[in-house]
Amino acid sequence: MNGSIHMTLNGLEVSVETGMTILDAARFFGFPIPTLCHMEGLSPYGACRLCVVEIGDAPQSKLVSSCTYPVEEGLIVRTASARVLRARKMILELLLASCPQSKVIQDLASEHDIRQQRFRQEHEDCILCGLCVRMCEEQMMAKAIGFRGRGEKRSIGTPFDIHSEVCRLCGGCIYVCPACQLRCTYTEPDKAICGGCVNISPPCVEKDSYDDMMCYMAPCVACEIKKD
Amino acid sequence: MTPPLNSLEVFKTFQQHLANGRKADHRTIVVSAGACGLASGAQKLIEALQAEMHDEDSAARVAVRVTGCHGFCELEPSLLVEPEGTFYPRVAVKQVSRLVKAVACGEVINDLLWTDPDTGKSVARMEDLPFYSKQVRKIMGRNEKIDPVRVESYIENGGYAALVKVLERGDPGWVVEEVARSGLRGRGGAGFPTGVKWRLLAKQSGREHKFLVCNADEGDPGAYMDRSILEGNPHCILEGMLIGAYATGATQGILYIRNEYPLAIAHVRTALEQAYEQGVLGNHILGTEFCFDIQIVQGAGAFVCGEETALIRSIEGKMGEPRQRPPFPIEQGIHGEPTGINNVETWANIPLIILEGAENYAGTGTSGSAGTKVFSLVGKIKNTGLVEVPMGITIREIVYDIGGGAVDGASIKAVQTGGPSGGCIPVSRFDLPIDYDSLAKAGSIMGSGGMIVMDNHTCIVDVAKYFMGFLKDESCGKCYTCRKGTQRMYEILEDITEGRGRKEQLELLEELALVVKDTTMCGLGQTAANPVLSTLRYFREEYLEHIKNGQCPAGVCKALISYSINEHCTGCGVCASNCPTEAIAGERKERHSIDASKCIKCGNCRSACKFNAVEVV
Ligand SMILES: Cc1cc2nc3c(=O)[nH]c(=O)nc-3n(C[C@H](O)[C@H](O)[C@H](O)COP(=O)(O)O)c2cc1C
Ligand code: SF4
Numbered sequence: 001m002n003g004s005i006h007m008t009l010n011g012l013e014v015s016v017e018t019g020m021t022i023l024d025a026a027r028f029f030g031f032p033i034p035t036l037c038h039m040e041g042l043s044p045y046g047a048c049r050l051c052v053v054e055i056g057d058a059p060q061s062k063l064v065s066s067c068t069y070p071v072e073e074g075l076i077v078r079t080a081s082a083r084v085l086r087a088r089k090m091i092l093e094l095l096l097a098s099c100p101q102s103k104v105i106q107d108l109a110s111e112h113d114i115r116q117q118r119f120r121q122e123h124e125d126c127i128l129c130g131l132c133v134r135m136c137e138e139q140m141m142a143k144a145i146g147f148r149g150r151g152e153k154r155s156i157g158t159p160f161d162i163h164s165e166v167c168r169l170c171g172g173c174i175y176v177c178p179a180c181q182l183r184c185t186y187t188e189p190d191k192a193i194c195g196g197c198v199n200i201s202p203p204c205v206e207k208d209s210y211d212d213m214m215c216y217m218a219p220c221v222a223c224e225i226k227k228d
Numbered sequence: 229m230t231p232p233l234n235s236l237e238v239f240k241t242f243q244q245h246l247a248n249g250r251k252a253d254h255r256t257i258v259v260s261a262g263a264c265g266l267a268s269g270a271q272k273l274i275e276a277l278q279a280e281m282h283d284e285d286s287a288a289r290v291a292v293r294v295t296g297c298h299g300f301c302e303l304e305p306s307l308l309v310e311p312e313g314t315f316y317p318r319v320a321v322k323q324v325s326r327l328v329k330a331v332a333c334g335e336v337i338n339d340l341l342w343t344d345p346d347t348g349k350s351v352a353r354m355e356d357l358p359f360y361s362k363q364v365r366k367i368m369g370r371n372e373k374i375d376p377v378r379v380e381s382y383i384e385n386g387g388y389a390a391l392v393k394v395l396e397r398g399d400p401g402w403v404v405e406e407v408a409r410s411g412l413r414g415r416g417g418a419g420f421p422t423g424v425k426w427r428l429l430a431k432q433s434g435r436e437h438k439f440l441v442c443n444a445d446e447g448d449p450g451a452y453m454d455r456s457i458l459e460g461n462p463h464c465i466l467e468g469m470l471i472g473a474y475a476t477g478a479t480q481g482i483l484y485i486r487n488e489y490p491l492a493i494a495h496v497r498t499a500l501e502q503a504y505e506q507g508v509l510g511n512h513i514l515g516t517e518f519c520f521d522i523q524i525v526q527g528a529g530a531f532v533c534g535e536e537t538a539l540i541r542s543i544e545g546k547m548g549e550p551r552q553r554p555p556f557p558i559e560q561g562i563h564g565e566p567t568g569i570n571n572v573e574t575w576a577n578i579p580l581i582i583l584e585g586a587e588n589y590a591g592t593g594t595s596g597s598a599g600t601k602v603f604s605l606v607g608k609i610k611n612t613g614l615v616e617v618p619m620g621i622t623i624r625e626i627v628y629d630i631g632g633g634a635v636d637g638a639s640i641k642a643v644q645t646g647g648p649s650g651g652c653i654p655v656s657r658f659d660l661p662i663d664y665d666s667l668a669k670a671g672s673i674m675g676s677g678g679m680i681v682m683d684n685h686t687c688i689v690d691v692a693k694y695f696m697g698f699l700k701d702e703s704c705g706k707c708y709t710c711r712k713g714t715q716r717m718y719e720i721l722e723d724i725t726e727g728r729g730r731k732e733q734l735e736l737l738e739e740l741a742l743v744v745k746d747t748t749m750c751g752l753g754q755t756a757a758n759p760v761l762s763t764l765r766y767f768r769e770e771y772l773e774h775i776k777n778g779q780c781p782a783g784v785c786k787a788l789i790s791y792s793i794n795e796h797c798t799g800c801g802v803c804a805s806n807c808p809t810e811a812i813a814g815e816r817k818e819r820h821s822i823d824a825s826k827c828i829k830c831g832n833c834r835s836a837c838k839f840n841a842v843e844v845v
């Protein structure tokens with residue numbers, strides 16, 4: 001199914017390869033779209049909704065997540081219409097109200113000029129973006145963690161909340177997490193890995209037995225200490 | 229072994245033979261025994277009737293048939309006597325013996341008939357009851373006629389004749405166009421034209437499999453029409469799917485039924501076994517080249533699994549979670565193969581369309597919405613039950629003529645249609661005709677057909693909160709704006725009902741509702757804001773009353789009301805003995821009073837008082 005299609009991107013007539021997503025196309029042509037749950041090398045999932053763009057002609061136009069929506073012949077896309085910006089701001093306000101400690105979210109919020117905080121303050125350490133799950137499954141081939149439950153009770157974790165046999169303690173999940181990366185310290189293994197992985201001890205804790213492991217933990221206290 | 233019905237001719241002879249076998253002078257007592265009838269005592273009635281049948285005299289003249297639900301839930305357990313159509317509501321076991329004797333002699337027992345509360349007159353025939361007289365029961369009406377666990381009963385009543393007609397004609401394209409011409413739109417909620425869907429499915433060629441799914445997930449609270457069709461007439465669903473398969477070239481059928489429907493599953497399972505045995509399902513159906521299989525998949529009963537893409541994942545054995553469309557299921561569904569999904573009621577309409585012809589079918593209903601629709605009419609209304617009405621009927625007719633209006637002198641304020649993701653329609657707009665487009669314009673949806681009536685004792689904010697609570701638990705949780713958005717909307721509604729609401733929160737609520745609607749992936753999130761948006765549209769005053777004046781006009785929100793005892797009090801003391809916190813004091817035969825500091829606002833006193841002396845202020 002290789003070939004190309006024609007579409008309109010922010011008024012620009014462009015031709016792009018079939019099989020691309022709107023996000024790919026927009027980025028290719030230099031239109032920025034903020035994302036949270038999207039990462040090169042992982043399959044698109046469409047959880048955070050931050051990447052929404054407007055497609056179609058008003059009044060039938062609608063918002064779709066650009067990271068999951070495939071390009072189509074004749075598609076009309078606006079990546080920064082008033083409707084898109086309004087939605088983006090609300091999403092960031094929601095994120096900031098629930099996950100104020102995340103550096104990634106703080107940065108996005110300030111980039112988008114979020115100046116109010118109208119929801120009750122919460123302190124959650126997971127936005128259920130699913131990056132960790134996809135990292136673990138698609139890059140680490142481990143499938144140690146996954147989603148459980150639905151609605152308010154949805155969470156990330158290992159099956160039955162017991163220490164996973166297949167987890168390789170690579171830390172990849174922590175590395176990709178936008179919500180908890182900076183809070184990862186080996187002193188509190190329970191909190192070390194974002195929301196779901198609470199039952200896995202992070203690599204740093206058992207560093208000795210995993211000397212040659214592939215480790216993703218970027219600012220890692222354990223490693224810092226070990227160097228000395 | 230070849231099944232008995234091995235050619236179209238054999239089938240027709242068999243059907244004729246069954247129809248000829250009916251005894252003209254024979255009377256039949258029909259028991260409405262759907263899951264709801266059974267819950268209100270139909271099983272005991274059936275046992276009592278069977279005991280009466282031991283009497284040879286009675287057994288020679290009277291037969292008993294146990295069928296699915298007849299729709300008038302309020303008056304279950306009820307009996308119907310054929311051929312006259314005499315209706316006996318709320319029959320007690322001790323009346324059975326007398327009834328059977330009367331029926332055997334062709335008599336009617338007047339004092340057991342239904343009496344019209346308005347005129348005081350009794351009504352004998354089912355179709356003369358106001359509840360039934362305005363209905364057009366094309367689908368539900370077959371429930372009375374058919375014993376759901378006997379395929380012969382279905383065939384005797386014209387069952388599988390539509391399939392035979394289609395096979396005789398031998399032109400799948402004609403079937404698709406006939407369904408398109410009928411104007412049938414999907415009954416599962418969105419109202420997508422079924423003929424168009426089938427055309428797209430028929431076009432998918434060169435693929436190994438093609439699936440047809442019957443969506444019987446029915447997760448809306450208070451809706452149970454799909455269940456009653458599955459329980460009462462399972463073969464009509466199989467026949468609909470067979471016709472659909474013939475028309476679209478589908479190879480495999482799946483009935484996705486929620487686990488909470490054990491009786492429906494049992495009846496469908498029996499129906500499948502019998503259909504295979506008789507040769508109307510499986511390989512070389514009725515001796516033709518046409519082959520089709522149907523299997524049951526039991527769903528875990530999550531509301532979101534009713535959504536097409538989540539349903540597909542659930543059938544594949546994965547977590548029920550919607551995915552991006554496109555690609556649409558019609559191109560890439562179960563295991564990547566083309567998949568056509570229709571609702572139970574949609575399937576039930578198919579044999580009707582084929583038998584009576586598209587033009588005749590389209591004669592019922594409106595130009596944009598053809599046919600009938602079954603609603604489950606519940607809430608603050610006299611006659612609750614399943615009602616089947618032609619599209620285009622007004623809400624007023626349903627609520628007042630069929631439903632009998634408000635209970636106990638209350639006044640009706642609104643109806644909520646479309647289940648949790650539907651909206652409220654105020655009494656001022658009750659002349660709205662019921663069809664897909666009018667309801668959507670009024671800010672609600674047809675949905676699967678839930679209709680909840682609310683009166684002046686129902687708080688609109690509380691209703692919105694109830695539905696939001698449901699949605700926040702049932703959202704799959706994938707989209708951040710659906711999961712968090714429903715939680716935050718619930719939080720704000722909770723603040724308002726608990727007296728903490730602020731004016732700015734109302735604006736925030738509206739702003740958030742629009743963003744949730746805009747930015748979510750599937751139908752659940754896209755409609756999750758409806759309960760808020762439609763109530764704000766029609767009942768903003770009631771919201772403001774809570775926020776500005778700290779009052780709940782309906783007297784529901786506990787934080788905003790208090791109970792007091794007025795001058796009608798006779799001092800009987802019943803309220804005091806029902807109060808769990810001993811908040812009520814008073815001398816016998818003198819007016820009592822409530823200590824507000826102890827009162828937990830449970831409302832027990834108010835329900836207990838026979839003199840309407842406890843009031844909400
Ligand atoms: C959250 C959600 C729940 C749904 N639940 C049901 C359901 O219980 N039964 C149903 O038939 N359709 C349900 N639908 C609609 C289906 O996705 C689908 O549109 C329908 O089954 C198609 O059949 P139809 O064209 O015959 O209506 C639901 C949709 C959404 C978004
Ligand atoms: S640390 Fe374990 S759970 Fe996390 S990505 Fe690696 S293997 Fe998966």
Ligand code: SF4
Binds near residue numbers: 129
């Ligand atoms: S733990 Fe982190 S990476 Fe995993 S879903 Fe939550 S926020 Fe995303």
Ligand code: SF4
Binds near residue numbers: 532705707749751
């Ligand atoms: S809109 Fe809600 S239910 Fe639908 S996919 Fe998103 S989170 Fe799940």
Ligand code: FES
Binds near residue numbers: 035049050052065
């Ligand atoms: S980046 Fe597209 S939904 Fe998260």
